[in-house]
Amino acid sequence: MTIKDIEESLKKGVFSCQELVKESFSTIKKHDKKINAFLTLNEEQALKQANHYDNLIKKDKNIFDEKPLLGIPVALKDLFTTKDIRTTAGSKIIGDYNPPFDATVVKKLIDAGAIIIGKTNEDAWGHGSSGENTDYEVTRNPYDLNRVPGGSSSGSGAAVAYGGVLVGTGTDTGSSVRLPAGFCNLVGLKPTYGRVSRYGIIAMASSFDSIGHMTRTVYDNAKVLEVTAGVDPFDSTTVPIKVDQYTKKLGQSIKGMKIGLPKEYFVKGLDDKVSNSIKNSLKILEKLGATVKEVSLPHTDYAMAAYYILVPSEVSSNLSRYDGIRYGGSREMFGAEAKRRIMLGSYTLSSGYYDAYYLKAAKVRTLIKRDFENAFKEVDVLIVPTSPTLPFKIGEKVDDPLQMYLSDIFLCPVNLAGIPGLNVQSGFVDGFPVGMQIIGPQFSEELLYKVAYLFEQETQYYKIRPKFKNG
Amino acid sequence: MSKKTLSTEEILHIAKLGNLTLTEKEVELFKKQLSSVIEYIDKLQEVDTKNVEPLSQTTGLTDIFRKDEPDEKRTLIPEEALKNTKSKENNLFKVKAVLTE
Numbered sequence: 132m133t134i135k136d137i138e139e140s141l142k143k144g145v146f147s148c149q150e151l152v153k154e155s156f157s158t159i160k161k162h163d164k165k166i167n168a169f170l171t172l173n174e175e176q177a178l179k180q181a182n183h184y185d186n187l188i189k190k191d192k193n194i195f196d197e198k199p200l201l202g203i204p205v206a207l208k209d210l211f212t213t214k215d216i217r218t219t220a221g222s223k224i225i226g227d228y229n230p231p232f233d234a235t236v237v238k239k240l241i242d243a244g245a246i247i248i249g250k251t252n253e254d255a256w257g258h259g260s261s262g263e264n265t266d267y268e269v270t271r272n273p274y275d276l277n278r279v280p281g282g283s284s285s286g287s288g289a290a291v292a293y294g295g296v297l298v299g300t301g302t303d304t305g306s307s308v309r310l311p312a313g314f315c316n317l318v319g320l321k322p323t324y325g326r327v328s329r330y331g332i333i334a335m336a337s338s339f340d341s342i343g344h345m346t347r348t349v350y351d352n353a354k355v356l357e358v359t360a361g362v363d364p365f366d367s368t369t370v371p372i373k374v375d376q377y378t379k380k381l382g383q384s385i386k387g388m389k390i391g392l393p394k395e396y397f398v399k400g401l402d403d404k405v406s407n408s409i410k411n412s413l414k415i416l417e418k419l420g421a422t423v424k425e426v427s428l429p430h431t432d433y434a435m436a437a438y439y440i441l442v443p444s445e446v447s448s449n450l451s452r453y454d455g456i457r458y459g460g461s462r463e464m465f466g467a468e469a470k471r472r473i474m475l476g477s478y479t480l481s482s483g484y485y486d487a488y489y490l491k492a493a494k495v496r497t498l499i500k501r502d503f504e505n506a507f508k509e510v511d512v513l514i515v516p517t518s519p520t521l522p523f524k525i526g527e528k529v530d531d532p533l534q535m536y537l538s539d540i541f542l543c544p545v546n547l548a549g550i551p552g553l554n555v556q557s558g559f560v561d562g563f564p565v566g567m568q569i570i571g572p573q574f575s576e577e578l579l580y581k582v583a584y585l586f587e588q589e590t591q592y593y594k595i596r597p598k599f600k601n602g
Numbered sequence: 603m604s605k606k607t608l609s610t611e612e613i614l615h616i617a618k619l620g621n622l623t624l625t626e627k628e629v630e631l632f633k634k635q636l637s638s639v640i641e642y643i644d645k646l647q648e649v650d651t652k653n654v655e656p657l658s659q660t661t662g663l664t665d666i667f668r669k670d671e672p673d674e675k676r677t678l679i680p681e682e683a684l685k686n687t688k689s690k691e692n693n694l695f696k697v698k699a700v701l702t703e
Contacts, residue, residue, distance in 0.1 A: 231682035325661045338658045365676060367666035368659070436643040447620055454621075456697055458686030462621055467631075470622055475636060477619035478612075479643075491646050493656030498649070500657060533638050549660025573661060 134203055134297060134351045141202055142192055148181035148202035148246070155204040155248050159295040165276060165602055167268040168290040170209050171217045172249040177204075180246050198244030200358060205245040206296040208253055208284050211237055212331040216247070220333045221283075222255040222466065223266040225459035234331025235363045236300070236342055243358045248296050251286030255466050256450065257302055257335040259283045260310055260538040263529050264468040271525070272314060273597035274563060278522040281314035283307040284345070288315040291345050292597055298355055299345045303552075304335045305438060306542035308343040312554040313517035313566020316595060318352045318583065319345040321542075323573045324549035325370040327356075328363035336445035339546045347593050349555065349584040353377035356576060375577040381584040386420030388582065391510030395431035396541055401519045404560040409516050412557045412567055412586070416514075419585050426509055428502040433495050434544040439536055440479045440492035441547075447476025471532060500548040507572045512582060515541050517554050517566030545570055553579040556592040562600070564592075606641040608633050 132140075140146055156174055163169055184202050187194050195201055209219050212234040219226050233241070241247065254264035262270040262285025270285040272278040273293040280289040287299025288311025301308035303321035312319020320343040327342040334340060342359065346352040360374040392413070397406060413423050450473055455461040465473070479488035506513060519540060528535040545552040550573050557567035569579045587593065613633050617624050624632065680693045689696040 228686055231678050231685060323661070325663065338660070364668060367668075368661070368663060370661050370663060430649070433646055433649055436646045439639060440643050440646070451621065456687065456689070456695055457683075463623060465622065467628075470617075470620075470624070470628070471632060471635060471639075473620040473622060474613070474616045474632060475639060477616040478636070478640070481616065481619060487647070488643065490656055491649075491651060492643075493658060494651035494654040495646055495649055497654050497657040498651070500660060532635050533642055536639070547660075 133348050134200065134354050137203065137297070138195055138201070141188055142195070148184040148188070149178060151202055152177050152181040152204060152246055152248070155295060158293065159248070159290070162273070162293045162295065162599075165271065166273060166289050166293060167270045168251055168286040168293070168295065169206070169249045170219055170221070170252050170267055170286065173216055173247050177246050177248055184244060199354065200240065201244030203245050203298060204248045204296040205240055205298040205300065206248050206251045206287055206290045207237065207300050208287050208302060209250040210253065210257055210302050210333040211250070211300055212333065213237055213247065213250065216250060218250065218333070220256050221253040221265045221267065222469070223460070224453055224462070224464040226266070228458050232331065235328040235365055236359050237331065239358055245298070251284070251290055251299060253285055254283035254468070256333070256446070256469055257283040257304055257307055258446070258468045258472055260306055260535055261285070261523070261528065263525065264466060266466050269525060272522050273599055274315070275522070275600040277524055277601045279314065279525055281311035281522065284311050288312060288317060288345055291315070291317055291347060297346060297351060301343050301345060302332055302335065303341045303343050303546065304339045305442065305546050306539035308345060309517055309542050309552055309554040309566070309568060310539065312345045314522040314564060316556050316564035316592060316597075317345045317347060317554070318349050319343065319554040320352055320356060320576070321545060321552045322356065322360065322576060323551045325368045326551070326574065326576065327359045328366040328369050330363055330365035334449040336442040337449065338445060339442060341546065349580055349587050350378060350381060353381060353580045370574075372574055377577050377580050380577055380581050383581055384420060385416070385582055385585055388421040388512070389510040390416060390421050390423045391426035391506055391513045392423055393428045393431065393506065393513055393515060394425050395428050396515040401516060402521065405516050405519065405521065405565055408558045408560055408565040409514065409567055413514065415589055416582070416586060419589065424510065426506045426513070428506060428544070430495065430498045430502050431544060434499055434547055435537060435540055437492040437495040437499065438543040438547060439475070440488045441496065443472045443476035444480050444489050445476070446472045447480065468532070496547050499544055503548045503550055511571070512575070512578060513570040515568050515570065517541060517568045521560060521563045521565065541568065549573060551576050551579060553583055555583040555586060556590070558590070558592060559595065606644060607637045608640065
């Protein structure tokens with residue numbers, strides 16, 4: 132069911148908000164003991180809210196014009212600050228933090244009628260690609276419980292995949308919405324930097340953090356961005372550019388659209404099965420009227436190195452505020468990955484190394500952004516694999532941080548350039564979802580959704596549901 | 603490329619910069635892990651960045667101001683601000699003395 136179907140059903144009284152929310156919690160209770168997608172449930176409040184909305188609908192069927200997400204069950208990644216609902220960032224150090232305010236995006240979702248079902252598990256502070264860096268139980272992939280769901284927004288990805296909620300929010304600093312979307316057969320958006328407010332989102336790397344979400348379909352994803360996007364006086368990096376009605380252009384033709392295939396992404400290290408799936412998807416897009424040509428992003432090979440200098444530098448600064456005085460515990464409680472990133476950032480920013488590392492990487496960032504700008508002179512969008520491999524096994528990369536970092540090799544360049552990327556499903560290989568990323572220039576979200584929607588309608592992979600292998 | 607190895611002193615130094623205390627086991631583990639990451643990021647030295655400006659704000663927004671006036675919407679009352687602390691006194695956060703006589 133999509134958000135549109137639910138709106139129709141609620142209007143006609145096929146089911147009530149309360150029934151919808153109860154169904155959500157019963158699905159979660161059925162699966163979550165094994166999947167570990169949720170850290171906190173908001174059951175009492177959610178049911179109360181649903182009851183309130185049922186009364187509103189009875190009084191006024193046009194309430195949906197005012198509240199476009201009325202009754203929609205939403206899960207929030209635990210980096211999203213929620214007033215009076217525990218917010219842990221997936222870490223133990225603030226495991227008892229009960230915030231006195233809502234993040235702007237949370238407020239916008241609530242004002243639009245969304246029902247907050249709970250807070251989801253994640254790599255602590257957003258540091259990871261698998262979900263395994265959580266300080267709590269590791270989230271499992273509903274398609275195969277021995278595999279990772281992708282991180283860092285692991286719980287949101289798994290919860291949407293198994294049907295606990297319709298929308299799972301996430302943050303994407305280097306991969307964290309698109310990778311779980313790719314590993315869990317979902318649509319996942321990393322918006323343009325500054326399109327969605329960061330106020331109240333626990334900061335990882337402030338010049339990278341992009342606030343996105345995962346859904347099962349493109350329509351739902353576009354619908355949520357209509358609510359979350361826009362200028363926020365509390366976040367001075369939000370950009371005063373008009374928010375499009377992203378759902379309006381879905382279904383329009385992509386005839387004549389030029390798609391670029393960056394040759395640097397189809398190299399050694401890319402699983403042949405993933406590569407073949409993407410190539411097959413490009414044939415479908417050609418059938419829909421697009422043309423495909425090879426382009427070059429010459430500095431791709433340096434993106435990860437620049438990313439793993441700049442991001443830990445910002446991380447070390449952002450995590451310095453956790454001192455156990457105003458809230459949370461002491462710094463000994465940081466997990467291993469947070470410690471690694473704080474130390475790495477302290478190293479690259481330290482006296483004698485700043486020019487060689489931080490400044491050098493900030494210059495390479497300019498070159499990477501320029502590569503994308505040059506490519507977009509030739510083509511409208513780029514298509515690349517989301518991950519070089521299929522969802523990997525739990526435990527496979529935990530002892531080798533560098534290998535874990537390289538899981539994001541096709542995703543981080545987008546964050547360096549501040550441009551948007553959208554994961555849609557390219558297909559299935561050996562029973563596992565394969566993600567494909569559509570990348571566009573800054574503020575081209577409408578275009579990305581247009582391409583994704585036609586592809587989705589043609590392929591309909593969203594109809595495939597997880598089978599809980601090894602469950 | 604030369605193999606980069608961080609010394610115990612370097613590990614302890616950057617831990618101190620980050621206000622972290624490490625166990626002996628962590629020192630050994632992070633020495634190995636961070637050395638391999640630093641060896642990897644060293645590849646940036648190959649890139650020619652002559653005449654290239656550094657970038658940190660990707661959308662190019664500059665000089666965003668607000669009026670320097672109190673805004674109730676971004677203010678917490680003392681009870682809210684203090685509700686998560688483990689140590690308070692008279693509506694204030696209580697911390698260890700920084701200065702001594």
